[in-house]
Amino acid sequence: MSPGPIYEPEDIQSRNDRWTQAFFAAGFRKGDIGQITFSYHLVPPAFWFEDALHRLGCTATPGGVGNTELQVRMMHDLKVTGYVGTPSFLVAISKKAEEVGYDLQRDLCLEAGFVAGEMLPESLRSELEKSFGMIVRQGYGTADVGCLSYECYYKNGMHFAYNCIVEIVDPETGRQLGPGETGEVVATVFDEVYPMIRFGTGDLSYFTDEPCPCGRTANRLVKILGRLDQVTKVKGMFIHPSNADEVAARFPEIDRYQVVVTREAHVDQMTLVVELKEGVEASEALAKRVEAAIPTSMRVRGRVRFLDRGTLPEEYKKIDDRRKWE
Ligand SMILES: [Zn+2]
Structure with a gap:
């Protein structure tokens, strides 16, 4: 069976x-x-x-x-x-x-x-x-x-x-x-x-x-x-939660994270929203470093946005696809 x-x-x-x-x-x-x-x-x-x-x-x-x-x-x-x-x-x-x-x-x-x-x-x-x-x-x-x-x-x-x-x-x-x-x-x-x-x-x-x-x-x-x-398809590439895990694993500063997919003017946009570990300051430099690492693991470019700790709910999906297809 x-x-x-x-x-x-x-x-x-x-x-x-x-x-x-x-x-x-x-x-x-x-x-x-x-x-x-x-x-x-x-x-x-x-x-x-x-x-x-x-x-x-x-x-x-x-x-x-x-x-x-x-x-x-x-x-x-x-x-x-x-x-x-x-x-x-x-x-x-x-x-x-x-x-x-x-x-x-x-x-x-x-x-x-x-x-x-x-x-x-x-x-x-x-x-x-x-x-x-x-x-x-x-x-x-x-x-x-x-x-x-x-x-x-x-x-x-x-x-x-x-x-x-x-x-x-x-x-x-x-x-x-x-x-x-x-x-x-x-x-x-x-x-x-x-x-x-x-x-x-x-x-x-x-x-x-x-x-x-x-x-x-x-x-x-x-x-x-x-x-x-x-899996979710972004700009023609398949994105899996494990791709985001791979990016996050390279930055000890990152605590929790979620991939948010939206669509602006018929173009897919991917944002990695990140809660940092206790005591780590959000900075433009860190955002740039994470953004540079995204295409290596996910094969599409994405932006990084920092959230205050505790913004993501207790349980959440690693990929939040907010695109509307109407
Ligand atoms: Zn072999």
Whole structure:
């Protein structure tokens, strides 16, 4: 069953070919013991991943969801070398392991981690890699089409899996977009049981065709930016809340922020309204610096306007589209 809920058939063979590529790229090899911490109930991923591990000659331990302390003991007692799950559950594992007195590197044997299902910020990845002494790589796919792309050792984007077609398309026209252009991830898979022609994932991303030092020639999704339904088009470019997060992350002075989109004389205007941190003075110079950073992350120019602290309500949308189309 895929989240929906929709009951779907499965072509294990073709689907798991792609997950197996992903696990190999994440560093899983024959003889590894991988602990699967995805749910074994009602949804397919745990079964895909177990099969992918078996194809590589690995052993799979079915951890499932929760039971954190028991899972930590399993990892220790069975000398588990691979983690398969969400990034956040690996954080929970590390906390619980330390709580029961384990040293993450001496008492656990984790070497490779394959994570999916959540965003993986670089800061979290390096924290996990350092504390466990392991490598953590991510894959991307959906319940409907299976694996579409995965990271290699060089973690510079996710290579398209080889027996499927991944496209980035303009969600309005369905036209294919080129490298660096943001659009919807659309997938075609050739499963005999459940083929999909140009299945729209609803996820927003862009790809690169730059060569990768690993030698794989497949293009790479650079990163998943979020869901299509959160996106707004400004001056012909797609703006996602994560673009604004990127700008704000570069300025420690910024506390809260919102993108306001308006239309003046039939031209889109974008303003980043900003509340500064306690004690930071609003200045023309700071506004200029933020304005200069906006096009790098958002690919359109925008103005900056400072608000008094507390002007934005407790809960607010990151993008406030005030354009009226009449
Ligand atoms: Zn590569």
